[in-house]
Amino acid sequence: MLKPAVLKELKSIVGPANFSTSPEELVVYSYDATQRDSLPWVVVRPCSSREISEILRLANRERFPVVPRGAGTGMSGGAVPVQGGVVLSLERMNHILEIDEQDFIAVVEPGVITGDLQREVESRGLFYPPDPASRKFCTLGGNVAECAGGLRAVKYGVTKDYVLGLEVVLPTGEIITTGARTVKSVAGYDLTKLIVGSEGTLGVVTRITVRLLPLPETVRTLAAFFSEIPVAAKTASAIIASGVLPRALEFVDQAALRAVEGYLKEDLSHGAAAMLLAEVDGPAESTAREADRIAELMMQNGAVRVDRAGTDAERERLWKARRSISPALYAIKPKKLNEDIVVPRSRIADSLQEIAAIAARHGLLIVNFGHAGDGNIHTNIMFDEADLPKAEAAVKEIFAAVLRLGGSITGEHGIGLSKAAYLPMELGPETIAAMKRIKHALDPNNILNPGKIFLEK
Numbered sequence: 001m002l003k004p005a006v007l008k009e010l011k012s013i014v015g016p017a018n019f020s021t022s023p024e025e026l027v028v029y030s031y032d033a034t035q036r037d038s039l040p041w042v043v044v045r046p047c048s049s050r051e052i053s054e055i056l057r058l059a060n061r062e063r064f065p066v067v068p069r070g071a072g073t074g075m076s077g078g079a080v081p082v083q084g085g086v087v088l089s090l091e092r093m094n095h096i097l098e099i100d101e102q103d104f105i106a107v108v109e110p111g112v113i114t115g116d117l118q119r120e121v122e123s124r125g126l127f128y129p130p131d132p133a134s135r136k137f138c139t140l141g142g143n144v145a146e147c148a149g150g151l152r153a154v155k156y157g158v159t160k161d162y163v164l165g166l167e168v169v170l171p172t173g174e175i176i177t178t179g180a181r182t183v184k185s186v187a188g189y190d191l192t193k194l195i196v197g198s199e200g201t202l203g204v205v206t207r208i209t210v211r212l213l214p215l216p217e218t219v220r221t222l223a224a225f226f227s228e229i230p231v232a233a234k235t236a237s238a239i240i241a242s243g244v245l246p247r248a249l250e251f252v253d254q255a256a257l258r259a260v261e262g263y264l265k266e267d268l269s270h271g272a273a274a275m276l277l278a279e280v281d282g283p284a285e286s287t288a289r290e291a292d293r294i295a296e297l298m299m300q301n302g303a304v305r306v307d308r309a310g311t312d313a314e315r316e317r318l319w320k321a322r323r324s325i326s327p328a329l330y331a332i333k334p335k336k337l338n339e340d341i342v343v344p345r346s347r348i349a350d351s352l353q354e355i356a357a358i359a360a361r362h363g364l365l366i367v368n369f370g371h372a373g374d375g376n377i378h379t380n381i382m383f384d385e386a387d388l389p390k391a392e393a394a395v396k397e398i399f400a401a402v403l404r405l406g407g408s409i410t411g412e413h414g415i416g417l418s419k420a421a422y423l424p425m426e427l428g429p430e431t432i433a434a435m436k437r438i439k440h441a442l443d444p445n446n447i448l449n450p451g452k453i454f455l456e457k
Contacts, residue, residue, distance in 0.1 A: 001041055001084075006062050010044055010086065013054045018045040018092065029087040032072045032079045033134075034338075034418055040067065040081040047092045049167060049175050049206040055088065056204070057173035059447045067449050068200040070110065070142030073134040075338055076416030078146065078199045082451040088204065090141050096120060097207070104212045105164065105181055110141025110205050114148075127215040129156035129247075132412075133323055144205050147197030149412035151279075151322075154240075154373025155247040156213075158412065160196045167207035168195055171443035181209055194438070199414050200449040202442050216281035219247075220291040221309040223318050224298040225272035229253050232274035233349035235301040236372035239278065240345050244293050249373030250277040251348070255332070256325050256369040263328035268321050272304065276372065277322055325369050332365065333382035337391050341402045342376040342411030354401040355379060361397075362390045376411035399425055415453045423453065 002010075011019040020026070020043045031037035041064075046052050059066045065085030072079050081087055094111035101124055108117060114135040118128050131150040132138055138148070144166070149158040165179025168191075179185055179192040195203055226232040236251055252260075252275040261268050269275055276298065280290040295306045309315035329336055343351045352368060359366040364387065370378035379398060383391040399409045399422050409426050410419055424432065436454060439446075450456065 002062070002064060006058065006064070007042065009058055010042060010055065013051050013058075014044045014046050018047070019043070029069060029072075029089060030081065032074045032077060034075060034077045034080070034416075036077045036080050036417060038080050038082045039084065040087040041084050043087045043089060045089045045092050049169050052088065052169045052204050052206060053173045053175055055086070056169060056171060056447065059086065060172055060445050063445060063447075065450050066447055068141075068145070068204050070139035070145070071113075071134075071137050073138040074142060074146060074416065075340070075413040076146075076199075076410070076418045078414055078416035078449070078452055079142075080417060082417060090139070090204075093141075093206065094139075099124060099126070101126065103181065104214075105209055106212055107207065107209050108140050109207060110139060110144070112140045114138050114140055114143055121212055122215055125215050127213040128162065128210060129213065130159045130162060133326070140208055140210075141205050144196050144208055145198065145200045146412065146414045149371070149374075149376065151248040151250060151371065153371060153376070153412075154249055155245050160193060162210045163192055163196050163208060164211050165209040166192055166195055166205050168203035168205055170203050171445075171448040175206075179209065183211065197414070199416060199452055201439060201452055202448070204448070218284045218287045219279060219281045219315070220287045221277070221279045221315045221318055222291060222295055222298070222306055223309075224276045224278070224295075224303040224306045225269050226274045226276070226302060227272065227304055228302070229274045229352060230349050231302040232276055233352050233372070235298055235303065236276055237346050237348055238301050239294055239297050240373060242293065242297055244280075244290050244297075246278045246290070246294065246373060247281045248277070248279040248371075250322055250370065251275075251372035251377065252277070252322065252325065252369045253352075253367060255365060255367040256329070259328040259332055259367070260321050260324050262331060263324055264321060266321075270305075276303075277318055322369075329367060329380055329382065332367070333384060335383050335385065335388075337381040337383070337395055338413075339379045339381070339395060339398065339409075340370070340376060340411045340413040341379055341398065341407060341409060342374070343402055343405045343407035345373070345375040347405045347407070348372055348375055348377065351377065351402060351405055351407070354405075355398055358394050358397045358401070362394045364390060364394055366394070371411075374411070375407065396422065417452060420453060420455050423455075
C-alpha cells in the first residue's frame with residue numbers, strides 16, 4: 001500500500017475530484033471483459049501528458065505499479081491491476097483534437113470512443129476502417145494498446161495500419177513523440193509500431209494521429225446458410241482464393257446461431273448449421289459485381305440459401321445478429337474461455353475439425369465464430385465451474401493444434417494475463433528474451449503494467 005504522503009502527492013497531481021480510494025470505485029476499476037479482477041490501491045484520472053509524467057516519475061521514485069486503463073473492454077486481462085498499485089484511467093482525455101480533410105488524418109486523445117470517431121469522420125465523407133465489435137464503447141487508446149482488429153480487417157487491416165504517430169509518456173516519465181503526420185516516415189527506429197500492440201507495458205499513449213480513407217460509395221451485405229459447418233468454412237476459403245476481397249467475411253457456427261436466435265428471439269437461419277456473412281464496399285458498379293460473384297461462389301460451394309440485404313435496416317439486422325453472439329453465449333453456460341486463434345485462411349476448415357475433436361475428447365461445448373476472411377476465429381469454450389480443468393486443458397490443445405497449422409494463439413486480443421503462460425508455445429526463448437530486454441530498457445523498475453505478457457517468477 002502507499003504511504004499517506006504519496007497518496008497526498010497523487011491527489012495534488014490530478015486534483016481531489018480525480019483521485020479515489022473509495023472501495024466502490026476500486027471495484028469498478030478492478031476488472032475487464034475477461035471477468036478477472038484484482039483491486040487497485042488507488043484510481044487516478046489525469047487530463048494531460050504532463051500529469052501522467054508526474055505520476056510515473058513518482059511511481060519510479062516510490063516503486064509502485066501503474067496500470068493504464070481505457071474502457072476495460074479488453075479480452076486478455078491487460079487492464080487488470082494484478083499487483084495492486086495505481087490504475088491510471090484515461091477516460092478524461094476524450095477529445096477529438098483535429099480532423100484534417102485535406103491530408104486525411106485525425107488527431108485524438110486516447111479516451112475517444114472508437115465509434116464516435118467513426119461517426120464524426122463519416123459525417124465529413126471520410127472513413128476510419130478498424131471496427132472492433134466493442135466499437136460503441138471501446139477507446140482508441142485501448143485499440144492502440146492491443147492493436148485491435150475487427151470485422152473489416154480482411155480488406156483494410158488492423159489498428160497498426162492506421163496509426164501514423166503517437167505522443168507517449170514513457171514508464172520513466174519522459175514524454176516523446178513518434179512517427180509523423182505524413183504517409184511516409186522512416187526517420188530512425190519505428191517506435192510507433194513498437195508501442196502499438198504493447199499492451200500498456202512500454203508507455204502510456206496520450207495522443208494518436210491516424211490516417212483516414214475516403215468513405216466508400218456503397219456497401220452490400222450478403223448472408224449464406226449451410227447445412228454443414230465444414231462446407232461453410234471451405235466456402236470462406238474459396239471466396240478469398242477467388243480474388244474477390246470482401247471488406248468483411250464472418251463465420252458463425254450452429255451453436256452460435258442457436259444462441260443468438262434465442263437471444264434476439266428471431267429465426268434468422270431456419271435451422272442452418274452455419275452462416276457466412278459477407279460485405280463488400282466501393283463504387284456502386286464494382287460492389288454489385290463483387291456481391292454477385294460472392295453469391296455465386298456461395299451457392300457453387302454448397303450454400304442452401306443466400307440472403308441479400310436490400311436496405312440499411314436489413315443490413316443492420318444481419319450485423320446485429322453477428323454482434324450479439326458474445327452476450328448470447330452466456331445463456332448456454334455461465335462461464336466461457338474466449339480465445340482468438342488465427343490460422344492461414346486456407347486452414348480454417350482444418351482448425352475447426354481439430355477443435356471439434358478436442359471438444360469431443362473433453363466432453364465440452366466449443367462455440368466458434370469470427371473473422372473467416374483473415375483466419376481469425378473466436379473459439380469459446382463453454383463450461384461450468386466444475387469443468388474448468390477440462391476447459392483449460394482444451395485451451396492448451398487448441399493452441400498446439402493452431403500452431404501446427406501455421407497459426408498464432410492470438411489474432412487481436414493480445415497476451416495480457418490470460419495467455420502469458422502459453423506465449424512460450426509460440427515464441428522461442430531467444431525471442432522472448434529480446435522482448436524482455438526492450439521492456440527493461442524502457443521500464444527498468446517494472447513500473448508500467450507489470451505481470452502482463454510475460455510470466456513473472
